[in-house]
Amino acid sequence: xxxxxxxxxxxxxxxxxxxxxxxxxxxxxxxxxxxxxxxxxxxxxxxxxxxxxxxxxxxxxxxxxxxxxxxxxxxxxxxxxxxxxxxxxx
Numbered sequence: 001x002x003x004x005x006x007x008x009x010x011x012x013x014x015x016x017x018x019x020x021x022x023x024x025x026x027x028x029x030x031x032x033x034x035x036x037x038x039x040x041x042x043x044x045x046x047x048x049x050x051x052x053x054x055x056x057x058x059x060x061x062x063x064x065x066x067x068x069x070x071x072x073x074x075x076x077x078x079x080x081x082x083x084x085x086x087x088x089x090x
Contacts, residue, residue: 001023003043004019007023008020010050010055
C-alpha cells in the first residue's frame with residue numbers, strides 16, 4: 001500500500017490515479033503473481049523511485065498551540081511556552 005500511496009503523490013493527475021488504483025487492487029487481491037507479471041514489476045519500480053526520490057514529510061499541525069480533544073464537544077487543549085519546553089526535553 002505504501003507504493004500505491006507514493007505513486008498517487010509522486011505522479012499527480014490521472015497517471016498517479018491509475019498507478020495507485022492498480023497497486024491497491026493488486027495488494028487487496030492477495031493473489032501471488034509471477035515476478036515477471038506487470039504488478040510486481042510496477043511495485044519494484046515505484047519502490048526504487050521512492051528510494052531515490054522520497055516524498056517530503058506530510059504536513060503536520062503539531063506545531064500549533066491548540067489541539068482538538070477527540071470526542072469532545074469542540075473542546076481544545078492549549079499549550080503554553082512552559083509546556084512546550086517540557087515536551088522538548090530529552
